[in-house]
Amino acid sequence: MKAMDRALVRRTIRIALMSAVLVSATPAMAFKIVEPAENSVLKSGKAITVKVDLGQNPGVIKVRYYWYPELGDTLVEQDEYEKPAVPAQDKIAIDKFLTKDSATGGSIVVTPLLVATAEADPPFGGKLPVPPEAIGVVRLLAVGDISRGRLGTRSVFDEILVRVEPEAELISIEFETDKPLRLGRAGQVATYGQVDTLGKIIELPVVGQFSDGVTRPIVSPTTGTSYRSSNEKVIKVHQQFGLLQLVGNGRTTLTVTNRGKKEDLEVIVEVGDEANESPVADAGPNRTVKAGTKVELNGLKSRDPEGEALFYAWSQVRGSKVPLLDVNMPRASFVAPQVSQKRLFRFKLRVSDKKGADSLPSFVDVIVEP
Secondary structure (H helix, E strand, O other), rough: OOOOHHHHHHHHHHHHHHHHHHHHHOOOOOOOEEEEEOOEEOOOOEEEEEEEEEEOOEEEEEEEEEEEEOOOOOEEOOOOOOOOOOOOOOOOOOHHOEEEOOOOOEEEOOOOEEEEOOEEEEEEOEEEEEOOOEEEEEEEEEEEEEEOOOHHHHEEEEEEEEEOOOOOOEEEEEEEEOOEEEOOOOEEEOOOOOOOOOOOEEEEOOEEEEEEOOEOOOOHHHHHOOOOOOOOHHHEEOOOOOOOEEEEOOEEEEEEOOOOOOEEEEEEOOOOOOOOOOOOOOOOOOOOOOOEEEEEEOOOOOOOOOOOOOEEEEEEEOHHHHHHOOOOOOOOEEEEOOOOOOOEEEEEEEEEOOOEOOOOOEEEEEEEEE
């Protein structure tokens, strides 16, 4: 190799190394939760240190932190911090943790468990309590408020999934319902409302009593719960979602197992004899869009085996809350918010037919880019 060629190679290598150093030294553009790490294992009821990297987002005045169940509906994020009125050891269900109810009884807003400013230690972070009843996979959402002077504020966010495990031992499994559980003409349970058709999908209200005195909801399979039906011609188990589907009349025994404990519940189903298959929800394909774009969620490929008309229910289960329009229509829509880095927004669709049969949930991911 000629001397000139060798010099050119050395110069190219030096430039590449300098570029790599500059890139590594450049602060991350994204607003990001750096502590705890994604998929960390946390302890129920313990305080953790939370920390964010603001990235290239000047003007952040405060950061708000929220907990959600993994598939819990994203609520309107209220920015005032409200200290719980009851001691931490008392019963505070995670899906109702620091929420307010609407006039109709549905939770519509959520208040942060921590609001941190630049004066906090660490800045915009601090000690965040893990809800004492939390168990399984949960979401941690951090929302940064950026001041724009007379233009008001805008927000950036990051969200991670973590696993919460209680240190206490599971003592027993209990069902928060009548025993035996009667569905249909033989009796109704307020938990489920009117159950009068095959194809209905329900969630079993099952909780665990732990040695620390805390009652924790263990419905979700991410808590370690598994379900088995002794007669799948009466009730079919959808283990992935922790859901139960009524497929026929008769009796079955549901067996719930968690952490080596087991409990049985006898279920009697007596609904109409008319065959009715569950509809199938289709929330459409995942997509990537630019901020400011109007995004249409399309559930028109949802279908009913008997060809009946469908009722639709859209909800948001990942990302900071966006105003979602037409949530009970085949097509729902929202305007993709401004983001500083790619961000995930996930939406859930459930459909039902006119007889009351339900679908399993269908999900669609929307990645929003700057």
